[in-house]
Amino acid sequence: MSINIGGGVNFDSKQRWIRNLCNEHAVTILGMQETKLTSPNHAAFKAFWGNFNFKFASSSATGLSGGILTMWDPSIFSCNKVISQNHVLIVEGTLANCSDPYFLVNVYAPQTKIRKRCLWNYISSFMSSNVGNFIIFGDFNSVRSPQERFGSKFSFSDADYFNNFIGSCNLTDIPLGGREFTRFNKSFSKRAKLDRFVVSDGLLRVFPLLSGLILSNIWSDHCPILMKNDVLDYGPIPFKLFNSWFNIEGFDDIVIKAWNSFNSSLSNNPQSRFKNKLKHVKEALKTWHKNIRLAAIHNKKLLQTSLAYIDAQIDNGIPYDSLAADRVTILKDIAKI
Structure with missing residues (x-):
């Protein structure tokens, strides 16, 4: 699951919201953008995840903006290396029972066109230099067509460069169901599909049933987006008294x-x-x-x-x-x- 939490991590309602989503959808990998953290906050991370059974990688915010966090279940994913650059956090590792390398690429793209193009070029160059399955997700701050933006100006040049990046890297944009847009302003007069999952062809061969879903936004101006392969059955729920x-x-x-x-x-x-x-x-x-x-x-x-x-x-x-x-x-x- 990926979410631009817009406004930082230290809010009880926001933490409870994300934690409930993680529990409801059995999330094993969680990416966040705009954490606004200058250093790791283990208490906040635990509040999002629900327990201490997680590993994480993070990049610090610059001033009052930015900050990227990726969390994962260590029984599902094992980290080998973390690469942190401006506006992108890459975690290299392996999935359980699989020796192939996987790259979790958490993106919080900048606003300006030039800096976005630099980011797309960096990711493209990184992919050409590393062999493995790529999951690129987060807030791309770009749309692919006029239909993905409402109430604000559409930039053909920005969309063309973004589409060329996806095409040249042989990436697949996972269709997202649920809603049409992922980001809304307070009055809902401006909407855009800024958040998405794009994956490499190798990942689709391993997980052919990948699908995406836009969830409701309650405590952020961005909607959480969820990608899953199939429904997992963990058996009957044990009896407990709370x-x-x-x-x-x-x-x-x-x-x-x-x-x-x-x-x-x-x-x-x-x-x-x-x-x-x-x-x-x-x-x-x-x-x-x-x-x-x-x-x-x-x-x-x-x-x-x-x-x-x-x-x-x-x-x-x-x-x-x-x-x-x-x-x-x-x-x-x-x-x-």
Whole structure:
């Protein structure tokens, strides 16, 4: 997953948002742009990832702008080398059970045309000098066609140079579903598709089912973008008891009811009776929490559908002001869930 987090990393809501996305989509590699960090912040990185089971590489911000961060699950990806240049962070390594080299190229492109061309030339030269599978992702600050920009001036020369870079390097621009644009200003009057994944042909031979998705932007003016190969099934979820359950209405009632309804006369062994009684409570809690979770998932999907409908109206030209209040309410309800 890649996201320009626009405004830095030290915000609880932003950290929680990214962490929930990582958990929901089983993210194993995470790229961020515009961290605005001058040095690594392990506490913030852990807050994004959800635990300390990660490795990372980062490049520092210059002044009050910039900063790139790439994080990964060390059981999935092993790093051999990190190359940090202006506006790009390259992590070279290998995937689990694969000896071929992989290059994670995290891009935060500059604004000016000349500096962008220097960046495309650098990446092109790097690719020609290194053999392996390339995943280039991030905020490219360029679009490929007039259809990828709304409300601002389209530069044919900038698009031509960007397209030539992609074509000359034999890169494939992974189609992104979900939404039409990835970056919006506050009033939604300006929109552009600035974020994307472009990959080398070798990667597509290894992962032929690659697809991309633009997720909703809640705490940034850029949308997170997600690339995946297929759906992974990690098996049944183990039963756990979380402190947050104690605050859900009905928790006490379900525990008391299950405890009192168990027939303890089925065993003469006190230890066995107690163990079976706890097991009975556990099964009742599992059923109760499953129903609570399904209801929350259902409500969240309804809210996300409403949010997608509003965003589609905005994309089609409906004034943002007329929809702003409803959109803010929906975002608050999603965050509450």
